[in-house]
Amino acid sequence: MMDSGTRPIATHAVAVAVLALTVGLVVGWWVWPSLSGADDQVDVMVIDDGFLKTSRRSVELRVREEGQRIEWLDLASTDCTPDEFAAAVSRVAPERVVISLGDPTCEATAVADLAHSTPIVLVRPGEPVDRPEATEVIDPTHLIGHPEPSLRLGCLWWEVCPPERSVEVRDTRGNLTIEGGERVARLIAANV
Numbered sequence: 001m002m003d004s005g006t007r008p009i010a011t012h013a014v015a016v017a018v019l020a021l022t023v024g025l026v027v028g029w030w031v032w033p034s035l036s037g038a039d040d041q042v043d044v045m046v047i048d049d050g051f052l053k054t055s056r057r058s059v060e061l062r063v064r065e066e067g068q069r070i071e072w073l074d075l076a077s078t079d080c081t082p083d084e085f086a087a088a089v090s091r092v093a094p095e096r097v098v099i100s101l102g103d104p105t106c107e108a109t110a111v112a113d114l115a116h117s118t119p120i121v122l123v124r125p126g127e128p129v130d131r132p133e134a135t136e137v138i139d140p141t142h143l144i145g146h147p148e149p150s151l152r153l154g155c156l157w158w159e160v161c162p163p164e165r166s167v168e169v170r171d172t173r174g175n176l177t178i179e180g181g182e183r184v185a186r187l188i189a190a191n192v
Helices: 007-036 056-065 082-092 105-112 179-189
Strands: 044-048 071-075 096-100 120-123 136-138 152-154 166-168
Touching: 007 120, 044 056, 056 071, 056 096, 056 179, 071 120, 096 105, 120 179, 136 179, 166 179
Parallel strands: 044 071, 044 096, 096 120, 120 136
Antiparallel strands: 152 166
């Protein structure tokens, strides 16, 4: 028969063992993707010519919040060559590729080089949305308007809304502001 002095020690030892097992399982769950190579898989690749420059951080955060890994291919407008796209896409083998190039001919070239990836074209406001070569088309016009200097649009539910009940989505040159970039980022994340 155990005396009453050893019972708390045995109970304490069981509690420590259960805690150690729980910590071991959590750590194993956390590091398993790295050990198995599963975190090497790229889910989303963005091919951009600079339009998403102010959105890049937001896009990365929003896509990662969805549990997906993201890579970027930054291109200048003069880099529209099939070899560039094919090399980048085959290197990371993404499931989906968001193409933001602003040149429908260049976009079609990029889409043609996506053998095993789903192409998603992000059209610029004012461009035609009919892109038969793309699996999906994202049109952010309703969120960021057409490029005009200092454009303000009504607040959306996630934005901190100033007293004038609108936020500036375009800067003085008509480029996306941080708020406009966040709107595009959320739209991209919702569609990938």
